[in-house]
Amino acid sequence: MQMAVDKWLLEQHLAGKHPHTLRFYTWMPAVISLGFHQHKYPESWQSLSWQGKKLDLVKRPTGGRAVLHQGDLTYAVVTSGLSNSRMQAYQEICEFLIVGWKQLGIDLDYGTAGRGYIHNPNCFGTATSADLVTNEGYKLIGSAQLRKDNVILQHGSMRLQPDAELFSRVFGEDFVTTEDFANLNFETIIDVLISAARDCFNIEFEIKPLTEDEWKIIVGVNGC
Numbered sequence: 001m002q003m004a005v006d007k008w009l010l011e012q013h014l015a016g017k018h019p020h021t022l023r024f025y026t027w028m029p030a031v032i033s034l035g036f037h038q039h040k041y042p043e044s045w046q047s048l049s050w051q052g053k054k055l056d057l058v059k060r061p062t063g064g065r066a067v068l069h070q071g072d073l074t075y076a077v078v079t080s081g082l083s084n085s086r087m088q089a090y091q092e093i094c095e096f097l098i099v100g101w102k103q104l105g106i107d108l109d110y111g112t113a114g115r116g117y118i119h120n121p122n123c124f125g126t127a128t129s130a131d132l133v134t135n136e137g138y139k140l141i142g143s144a145q146l147r148k149d150n151v152i153l154q155h156g157s158m159r160l161q162p163d164a165e166l167f168s169r170v171f172g173e174d175f176v177t178t179e180d181f182a183n184l185n186f187e188t189i190i191d192v193l194i195s196a197a198r199d200c201f202n203i204e205f206e207i208k209p210l211t212e213d214e215w216k217i218i219v220g221v222n223g224c
Helices: 002-014 043-047 086-103 115-119 164-171 186-201 212-222
Strands: 021-025 031-034 056-059 067-069 072-080 108-110 132-134 139-148 151-159
Touching (some): 002 139, 002 212, 067 072, 086 108
Parallel strands (some): 031 056
Antiparallel strands (some): 031 067, 108 132, 132 139, 139 151
8 A cells, every 4th residue: 555655646746736745654564565676586475474464565666675664664755856867866865864864863874785786685685875874884774766757756664673583584684683773763753854854855844644535546546
């Protein structure tokens, strides 16, 4: 459903029917999202469960590798009029994330991994120049992008409170824990990031829930 909403917002903005959008969401139950072009993944992922509930697999409209959505916070930006350069557009959008997390006491910078990352099914297994890492090398935010004409959907996962045992079962590698985010609640993070986005983009936000008719359209079009 979350991926259906993001895709619908992009199409609405493309048609001139919806303004620029910033939204935040979590996933329930836990989910593994696959990049749009990611067709190969471990067969075991189809039978994973956590806390008695099956882990669903969902395809993102954006690229990149697999992301385990558990204990994370996702942001999504739908906008237009940015640079035609993919990486420059990433950096224009990511500015509010860097500014906001600095206000929360975490310095972030871009990753440096080359194209070899495509052989790793785990999005958080490497950090590319589209991702944000801490000074200690912890990849906090992995982002992905879809562009249609001059409209961009960029969304990303902020890895805050993952379950280390589940992470190991999914990706077959140990998760290096960090206590940097233990005392931060999602509401605080969202408030700070909205304020940072307001300053970075020089824009005022209006909270606007989807209407009942809009939900019906999204559900009907995507078969959710």
